[in-house]
Amino acid sequence: MIKVEDLYFTYPNGVEALRGVSLEIKNGEFVAIMGQNGAGKTTLVKHINGLLRPTMGRVLVDDVDTTKVSVATLARKVGFVFQNADHQLFCETVEEEISFALRNFGYEQKTVNERVDWALNLLDLTEYRKVSPFMLSGGERKRVALASVLAWDPKIVILDEPTIGQDSQQKERLRQFITQLNRQAKTVIIVTHDIEFVAECQPRVVLMAGGEIVGKGEAKNILTDRELVKEASVVLPEIARVFLGLEDLGFPRDVIDVYEAGRILLGRFGGSS
C-alpha cells in the first residue's frame, strides 16, 4: 500500500513541482499517471522509491516513511524503470545487464540464472542474450531496462513512459504482463502520455496539472471528461472522440475501448435495419 500525504516538493532551483498531492494506491492496483510535460508526474513517482524526499508532507510504502529507509532498501520493494533506457543501461551484454542488480542483491548464481532466463523470455529478448544493449533498437533497449528491473521481482513496479518506441504487439505484451503482475498482487504504476495505451488497458487514472492532482478515477470516466482532459492538456482517446461526436444520436459518452465501441455500434445498426 502506498500513501502519499499532502506532498510538496520544490527543486533546488526553486521550481515548485508538487503542491499538495495526496494519493492512495492499494496492493495489486494498476494506476496510470497522466498530464502535460512538467505537470509533476515523474517528480511524484520518484518519491515512491525514495529518489526524492518531500519538501513537506510524507510518503509511506507499506506503512514505512520513505525518508526512514535507504534507496537501496526501498529498491527491493520498488522497481523503477526510467523513461530513457540509456540512462539506465551500462553493461556489455543484455544478460549482464539483467543479472547486475540480482548479483548486487546477493542472490545465488543458480537463482540469478533462473531469473535472467525468465526475464529474457518474458520480454522476448532471449535471442539478444549475448548482444550489447547499444546494438539494439530504441524499443528493444527499453525492454532490456524493463527486464533488468522485473528480474528482481519487486512488489511495486514503476514504469516511466513504458510504451515509447514499442510497436502494437509489444504494447499488447506489456498489457498482458501488467495484468499478470496485478494478479500476483503486485502494484504497477505507469507514467505515460500514451492515451491510446491507457484506453486499451483501462487502469485507474490520476490526472495531474501544475503540480496538483486535478482528477482521479476510472479511465472511462476521466478520459471522456472534456473539461478535465483540457485542463490537464491531455487529448481525448480516438474512441472517446467518436462517441462525443455521436452524442446527439443518443450514444453513450463514456466509451474508450474499440471493442466496446464495436458492440455498441453493431447493436444500433442491427436495430435500424
Place this chain on the structure above:
Amino acid sequence: MQIVEAQSLTYTYPIGTKPAFEDVTIEIEKGEFVLLTGPSGCGKTTLCRCLNGLIPHFYLGKLEGKITVAGLEVAERPIHELAQHVGLVFQNPENQLFALSVEKDVAFGLENLGVQREEIRERVDWALKTTGIYDLKDRAPYELSGGQQQRVAIASVLAMQPEIIVLDEPTSFLDPVGARQIFEVINGLNKNLGITIVLVEHRLDLTTKYANRVIVMEKGRIVLDGNPRKVFSSEEAWLIGVGLPKATRLYQLLKERGVRLKHVPLSAEEVCAAVTEVLTA
C-alpha cells in the same frame, strides 16, 4: 521527380550477423508525406540512416545495392553535402542539441558550410519563425521543454533548406498536445513548402491524416506500401501487428460482422460522419 530511389538495398551493421534490412526497393516522389511504420526492430531507423548518409559513412558496415537521394548517390557523397539536401531529426532532441543558445544551435550547420553571415541570419530567422520558436532564440536549449527542444531540432534541420526531412519518432518524448503541435509544424513544411517528409511513427492515430502514403516494414523488408486507407484496411496490416488507427480498427470490427461503412475511416471525425450518414438516412 523521384527524390529517393533505392534499388535492392541491403545493409548489415559492422557487428551484425544478419542484415538490418534486405532487398529494399523504393521510390519516393518529391512532395510526398510518407509514414514509415512496422514492428520495433524491423529496420525503420536503419533505413532512415541511409537516407542522409550516416550509413555507410558513419556506421560503416556493408551496404549493397544503390540509393540516391535528391539525385546524389549516398555512398559516393560526403555527409556534409548530403546534409544540404536531407535533414534527419532524431527521436530524442537531447542527442542533437548542444549549443548555448537556440539561435547558435540552428546556425551551426550553416556556419560549418561557410555560408555568408547575412544569409545565415536570414535562414535562421526564417527557420525559427516557421517552427514557431522565434521568441526563444536567445534561450539555452537545455532549459526548454521537450516540445520546444524538438522544435529547435527541427529548425536546425530546416535552416539547411533541405528538400527532404526524415523524422524518426520525433514526438515520442512529448505529451499529446505537444506532439500534435509538432505534427502540425511538420505538415506545414510539407503542404506549404513542398518539402518531402518521411516520418517514422508507431502512433498512427495522431499521424495518419497527414500522410499520402504508408510504408510498412517487417523483419527488414517492405511488406506493404500505398495509400493509408488501403494499407490499413488490409488483412495483412492487422496480422503484422501494425497499430492501426482506432478508427480503422473499428471499421474492421464492423466489417467482420457484416456492417460496412461507406469509406475506410482514418479518424474519429470520419467514423462519426459515416455512422451519422447511415443512421439518419
